[in-house]
Amino acid sequence: MLLAFYRQMVLVRRFEERAARAYTEAKIGGYCHLNLGEEATVAGLMAALEPSDYVFTNYREHGYALARGIAPERVMAELYGRTDGVSRGWGGSMHMFDVASRFMGGYGIVGGQVPLATGAALAIDYRGGAEAVVCLMGDGTTNIGAFHESLNIAALWELPIVYVVVNNGLGMGTPVERSSAEPELHKRASAYRMASARVDGNDPVAVFDAARVALDSARAGRPYLLETVSGRLKGHSVVDPARYRSRAEAEALQAADPVAAYAVRLHEQGVLTDDLIAGIDAEATAIVAAAARFADESPHPEVATLFDYTYATSVPNDSRRLPGEALFA
Amino acid sequence: MSVISYRQALHDALRGEMLRDDDVFLIGEEIGLFEGSYKITAGMLAEFGPKRVRDTPIAEEGFTGAAIGAAMLGLRPVVEIMTINFSLLALDQIVNHAAKIYGMFGGQARVPLVIRTPGGGGQQLGATHSQNIELYYAFVPGMKVVAPSSPADAKALMLAAIRDDDPVLVLENLALYNTTGEVPDHDEPAEIGRAAVTRQGADITVVAYSRMAAVALQVAARLEEEEGIDVEVIDLRSLRPLDRDTIVASVRKTNCAVVLEDDWLTYGIGAEIAATISDGAFDWLDAPVRRVAMAEVPLPYAKPLETAALPSAADAITAIRETLDAVARRRPS
Numbered sequence: 066m067l068l069a070f071y072r073q074m075v076l077v078r079r080f081e082e083r084a085a086r087a088y089t090e091a092k093i094g095g096y097c098h099l100n101l102g103e104e105a106t107v108a109g110l111m112a113a114l115e116p117s118d119y120v121f122t123n124y125r126e127h128g129y130a131l132a133r134g135i136a137p138e139r140v141m142a143e144l145y146g147r148t149d150g151v152s153r154g155w156g157g158s159m160h161m162f163d164v165a166s167r168f169m170g171g172y173g174i175v176g177g178q179v180p181l182a183t184g185a186a187l188a189i190d191y192r193g194g195a196e197a198v199v200c201l202m203g204d205g206t207t208n209i210g211a212f213h214e215s216l217n218i219a220a221l222w223e224l225p226i227v228y229v230v231v232n233n234g235l236g237m238g239t240p241v242e243r244s245s246a247e248p249e250l251h252k253r254a255s256a257y258r259m260a261s262a263r264v265d266g267n268d269p270v271a272v273f274d275a276a277r278v279a280l281d282s283a284r285a286g287r288p289y290l291l292e293t294v295s296g297r298l299k300g301h302s303v304v305d306p307a308r309y310r311s312r313a314e315a316e317a318l319q320a321a322d323p324v325a326a327y328a329v330r331l332h333e334q335g336v337l338t339d340d341l342i343a344g345i346d347a348e349a350t351a352i353v354a355a356a357a358r359f360a361d362e363s364p365h366p367e368v369a370t371l372f373d374y375t376y377a378t379s380v381p382n383d384s385r386r387l388p389g390e391a392l393f394a
Numbered sequence: 395m396s397v398i399s400y401r402q403a404l405h406d407a408l409r410g411e412m413l414r415d416d417d418v419f420l421i422g423e424e425i426g427l428f429e430g431s432y433k434i435t436a437g438m439l440a441e442f443g444p445k446r447v448r449d450t451p452i453a454e455e456g457f458t459g460a461a462i463g464a465a466m467l468g469l470r471p472v473v474e475i476m477t478i479n480f481s482l483l484a485l486d487q488i489v490n491h492a493a494k495i496y497g498m499f500g501g502q503a504r505v506p507l508v509i510r511t512p513g514g515g516g517q518q519l520g521a522t523h524s525q526n527i528e529l530y531y532a533f534v535p536g537m538k539v540v541a542p543s544s545p546a547d548a549k550a551l552m553l554a555a556i557r558d559d560d561p562v563l564v565l566e567n568l569a570l571y572n573t574t575g576e577v578p579d580h581d582e583p584a585e586i587g588r589a590a591v592t593r594q595g596a597d598i599t600v601v602a603y604s605r606m607a608a609v610a611l612q613v614a615a616r617l618e619e620e621e622g623i624d625v626e627v628i629d630l631r632s633l634r635p636l637d638r639d640t641i642v643a644s645v646r647k648t649n650c651a652v653v654l655e656d657d658w659l660t661y662g663i664g665a666e667i668a669a670t671i672s673d674g675a676f677d678w679l680d681a682p683v684r685r686v687a688m689a690e691v692p693l694p695y696a697k698p699l700e701t702a703a704l705p706s707a708a709d710a711i712t713a714i715r716e717t718l719d720a721v722a723r724r725r726p727s
Contacts, residue, residue, distance in 0.1 A: 119467075121463075150500075151500075152498070152499045152500040152502070153500030153501070154500070155497060155498055155499065155500040156498050156499055156500065160498045160499060162498075162499035162500070162502050162503065163502070164502045164503065169466065169503070170495070170498075170499060170503070172491070174486060174490050174491075177459075177486060177487070177490055177491055179459070180455060180456050180457075180458070180459020180460050180462070180463065180487055181459055181460075181462055181463035181466065181487075181491060182463060183456070183459070183460045183463060184459060184460030184461055184462055184463020184464040184465070184466070184467075184471075185463040185464065185466060185467050186463075187460050187463070187464045188463070188464040188466075188467035188468070188469050189467070191419070191445065191464065191469060210455060211455050211456060211459065211486075211487075214451070214453035214455055214456025214457075215456050215459070215460070217451060217453065217456070218450070218451065218453065218456050218457065218460060221451065373501065374496055374497040374500060374501045375496075375497055375535050375536055376496070376536070376538070376560045377496050377501070377504040377505075377506075377559040377560050378558045378559040378560055380538065380558075380585070380586045380587035380632075380635055381585065381587040381588055381635065381637070382587040382588070382632070382635040382636060382637045382638065382639070383587065383635045384535070384635065384636075391673065392638065392670065392673040392674060393638075393642065393673050393674040
């Protein structure tokens with residue numbers, strides 16, 4: 066388990082570094098938000114889930130998709146906007162979805178996923194299922210109305226859901242202390258008589274253990290709010306140089322790099338050797354390189370498919386007009 | 395056939411679908427114990443229990459979003475939003491989520507969701523409770539929006555909406571709830587995306603939906619009786635998709651058209667209808683397309699002001715007469 070966490074963290078790190086490079090090479094368009102600094106939370110949290118559980122998250126989700134077991138080449142192909150992408154090239158970085166692994170979407174609107182995840186938990190409860198929902202969000206999301214409406218509903222209806230607030234200290238460029246009157250975000254659960262905890266998001270084992278407690282609670286009909294505290298090593302997105310951060314803050318973040326810190330810890334425990342570290346790194350680098358190659362070779366979607374996903378149930382008179390076409394010939 | 399009210403027709407459709415499919419459930423404010431603000435769900439809590447008739451906190455974004463999430467897992471929620479005005483609190487969930495999820499994820503997740511909500515002024519409810527903002531939803535690809543004007547359509551379009559795998563907003567209307575009409579006893583869903591020619595006529599085309607489609611039929615009957623004017627009435631029934639062909643075919647026959655709408659004129663649904671007629675029947679037109687729409691004000695409370703602001707049968711008759719006068723001036727005698 067300890068080693069598996071490390072492998073996962075390194076894969077996420079190398080994947081995100083490769084995504085950043087591909088972005089600067091204009092292989093990836095749009096926005097691109099990375100999980101750099103969040104690797105321990107990704108690994109610990111995703112390992113605590115059962116395969117039948119559901120995950121809803123936001124637009125900073127590449128790592129979670131990988132850790133949920135989605136093939137790296139399909140995640141990368143989505144970033145490249147290709148047909149083999151997890152969302153067939155329709156979603157991009159912010160909107161990854163994989164029905165098979167019950168990865169129910171990255172969502173681009175802050176807070177949008179929170180009511181949806183609550184409704185998924187409602188559906189589980191409706192059918193008497195044993196699954197749970199994990200709903201990820203950033204620290205800034207806790208100020209949105211949808212967050213509070215959802216927590217109230219989940220507590221009222223005793224839904225099987227764990228809300229996870231990934232607190233990296235910044236909503237874009239605004240520190241938590243400047244946006245949340247109660248900066249200890251897990252305490253917000255108390256307004257809804259909901260159990261909650263705060264955990265070190267740089268420690269995958271601590272995150273895993275806390276997530277297990279939270280999931281057990283959720284499955285017993287007691288929804289839970291888990292706050293993980295970690296850092297964001299780079300800007301809000303690839304193009305953000307993070308000038309709002311002082312040099313000292315940036316250096317402190319690098320010093321607390323969760324991947325390096327975890328490697329040191331496992332090394333001290335005798336779980337990791339220098340050879341293993343190098344081997345795991347080479348393996349991750351190779352996986353990511355292969356994913357980028359796959360993505361590059363995957364076809365672009367055909368323009369003929371433009372109208373394929375407007376409606377699931379086809380009905381007469383739905384518009385299939387391209388911008389320059391006349392309505393009536 | 396039975397003669398029942400629009401309200402009863404909606405109730406019958408909901409109850410029938412609840413009996414037919416265990417995945418169908420109702421969710422919204424005051425729909426259970428209170429039996430619905432407009433009593434569409436009367437008796438449902440007693441018959442189906444709190445799991446399938448779920449009262450919610452006053453949290454439109456939260457419970458509409460929860461219904462969308464439940465739909466993503468295969469349930470078929472029917473959300474009641476007390477009036478369409480309150481849907482603005484759920485706008486992000488409807489527009490950015492319900493309407494986007496199927497396309498945004500490349501067709502992997504369906505959202506078989508129904509939002510039922512009444513629009514309409516004329517009840518002295520003031521500016522925030524009297525709006526007709528169905529356009530906001532009809533504007534969005536991924537949404538389907540239907541607007542029944544009769545009890546028969548209320549039932550048939552509700553059945554279609556519940557059985558459809560996409561998010562469908564069913565626009566009800568406060569002034570129509572007590573209207574009555576013949577409704578088939580069997581459950582036959584309508585086809586979403588088709589307009590209906592609810593009255594055949596040769597002289598002029600009147601295009602309308604929801605309450606104004608009912609007004610159009612009354613006006614047509616009166617004009618035929620009193621003045622021998624033969625009005626063709628098109629009830630749009632579906633605002634998205636929009637059945638442009640039926641509109642254009644009618645105007646190519648009658649050569650003129652009036653649009654009746656309960657929303658505001660500028661950028662309203664009538665503007666889209668007029669543009670459609672311009673695109674598809676320009677060479678057939680003998681007069682400009684006229685629109686009858688609400689005055690562009692926040693709807694006032696005081697009765698004389700409210701009445702003056704809302705489109706009426708008299709306004710429709712004036713517009714029809716003036717359009718026919720314009721046609722007569724243009725046609726060589």
